Amino acid sequence: MTRRLVAMIRKELAQLLRDVPLVLVLLWAFGGSIYVHGHGVSTEIFNYPVVILDLSRSPASREFVARLHAPYFKIVGFARNDRDVVEALDLARASLAVVIPPDFERLVRSGQGSVQVISDGTLSTSAAIAGAHLATITDAYNQYLLAERGQPAPRLSRVDARVRVAYNPNETSAWFSSVLELLNMTTEVSILLTAAALVREKERGTLDQLLVTPLRPAELFAAKIAPTIIVVVPLSLLALLAIIRGAFHTPIQGSLVLFYAVTVVYVFTIAGLGLTIAVLVKNVAQAMMLLVLILFPMLFLSGARNPAETMEPWMRYVSLVSPMRYYIDFGYQVLFKGNGIAYVWKDLVGILGIGGLMFWFAVVRFRHAFHR
C-alpha cells in the first residue's frame, strides 16, 4: 500500500513541478506577493495625504503646517486657491485639506485662531482616525503657543492615558501585513492546488482509470493532499525566514516547530476542503465558482484585521466553521505573541476537527458516487 501511495504522490509532484507557469505563480505567491503586501499595504493611517491652502503665509501658519508630518500625514501639495483644494479632494490626490485664513497670525494672538479643515469622508474609518490625529496635533500646538507666551494652560485636573502597544510597539504595518499575506497565501494556494488536482482527473476522464487501479479512495485523496503539503510548507518557511524576518525584520516570538507542525495540519484541513469541493463538481469552472463562494467568506470571516469577538454575533457563529479563523488566531498568537501550545490548543482542536470532518465527508461522498 505504501508503495502505490508513494508512486502516486511522485506522479502528482512531477505533474505539479513540470507546469512552469504554475511554479512561477507559486514563487510569486510566497515571494513577491508577500513582499508587496508587507511593503505597500499599510494598515494604519500613515502618510495620510494632505493639501494645504495657506492664505496667511505667516510664521504662525508655517509653524502649524510644519507639525503635519510623517508618520501620520504627508503633505502632497500646496494649493493656490479654493479651486485647487476642491480639485485635489475630487481627484483623491489628497484626503484632507487644511485651509488657513489670511489673518491667522492676528487671530491666534487674540486667541481666536481657527483652521478650516475639509475631510474626505469617503473612507470613513481612515477619515475619523486622521481627524483624531489632527486634533491631537492641534492640541499640542496650543500647549506650545500658551507655553511660549508664558501663560501655561489653565491648571485643571486631568488624567493622562499613556498608551503602550504590546507585541508591535511601533505598530509596524509591514510585520502585520506580510504575516497576514503569508497566512492568506497558505490558505488560497492549498485549497486551489488540491481542488484542481482532483477535478482535473475528473474532467479528463483519467479518474476512471485511477478507480480501476488498486488505489483506495482514502489513498487517492492522501496522494492528492501530500503534494500540496510538500510544496506549501517549505515555501511558507522560506517566506517566513527570508522575507518576513529577513526583509522586514519582524521578530518571530514563538516556536517555529510549533508553527509548522500546526501549519502541516492546517494545510491538510484546507486541502480536505478543496477535495470536498472537487468531489461535488463536474469540471474546473464549477470548482472555481464553488471555491469563490467558500473562499471569500472564509477570508472575510477570518478575524484577520479585527479579532473575532468584535464581529456581529451571527458572523461570529458562522466563522466557527471556518478553519482559517483558527489558523489566523493561532498564527498571530505564536508568531507575534510567542504563545505556546497551552494558549493555542483550542485553535488546533478546531483545525483538526474540521479537517477530519472534511476528509471523511469527501471520502464518503466519493465512495457513494463511484464505488459500489
Added chain:
Amino acid sequence: MASPALAILVKETRELVRDPLYLGLALVIPVVLMVLFGYGLSADVKHVRVAVLDHDRSPWSRQYIDAYIHSEYFDFMGLVRDEHEADEWLRSGHARAVIDIPPSFARDLAGRGAAAVGVTVDGAFPTFAEIIEGYVNAVNAQFNQQFLPATAAGAPVTLDISVWYNPALESKNFIVPGMLVLLMQIFPAMLGALLITREKESGTIFTLYASPASRADILFGKAVPYVVVTILDYLIIFAMSIWLFEVRFIGSFWVLSAAAVLYAVCTVGVGLLISAFARTQLAAMLIAVLGTVTPAFNLSGFIAPVASQDLVGRIAGSLIPATYFMEVSRGTYLKGLGFEVYWRNLLALAAYATVVYSLAWWRLRKRIG
C-alpha cells in the same frame, strides 16, 4: 470576421447558459457576497475587551473604571490581580487592552491635579490597536470633562472640521461602491482564465486552430458572453446598493455604467490573457486569484487611500484595472462627479483593455505557430 466570431459567440453562450450551476453561481455569488460583506463589514468596531489593574482602589479609580464599563465600545472583562495576570489576559486574548491605574492615582489627581494611567493594547492587530487607542482617548477625555471650568478657556487655535462626500462617516458608503468593483473582478477574471486553458487541456484548441476563425474571432467570441454576464452582475449589484443598502448615489449613472462596461471588458480581458498564457487550468486559477482578485482587494484603494501608499504599492495598484474603476465608482456614488473628471479614468480603462487584448492576441499566435 462576422461569421466565425459569431459562431464561437453562440457556442460559448450556449455553454454558459446550459450549465445551470455555472450561470446560477455567476449571478448568485455576487449577491451572496454583497449581502455578506455589505452587512458584515461594518467599520464600527465594538466589544473591545478591556481589563483593569487597579492598584489604587479609591473612589476616583472606581469612577475612572466606570467610564469604561459604561462606554458602548468596551466590554469590561473584570479586574486583574497583578501584572502577571494582566500579561496573561493580553496573551490569551481574553483582554485586548489592560488599564493600569497606579497606587497614587487619587492622590495625584487631588494634589497635583494630574494623574497618569498606563494602557497596554494588544498590538497583534495594528489597525485594531489604533482604534482601541482612539477609544481610550475618547473615554479618557470624557472623564476629564468633569474637571473643566464652566467657562472653557479659549484655545488659541481651534479646528473647524467639515466632512465632504460622506458627512455622517457611514462605512457602508465606502464599502458598497468598493464591493461593486471587487465583485465585478472576481467572476470574469476567474472564469475568463479558464476559457482558453480549458480548450488547451482538453485538446479542443486544435479544432479552433484548424478552423477559419482568426485570433480576433476567438477572443471576440469568447469575451462577449462573459462581458454581458458581468454587466448583468453590475446591474444587479447597483440595484442592491441603491434599494437594499440605500447608499447615496448622486453622480451620473451613465458615466458609472460607461466605466463599468469598460471595466467588464478589462476584467474579462485579463482573464483571457491569463488563459492565453497558462498551460493548465490549475495555473490559470491560481494566477486569477493571486494576480487579480487579491490585489484588487488590497491595492486598489478599497481600504486605504491610494495616495497614502508607498511607491511599491502605488505602482502595483496602477497595474490593475480596479484602481481606475474604484475612483469612478466612489466618485460617482459619493462625490457626484461625472465625465469632466473621469474621462481620464475611462480613457485609462480603454487603454488598459486595448493592451490586454493585444497581448492576448499576440500570445495566441505563438501557440498556433
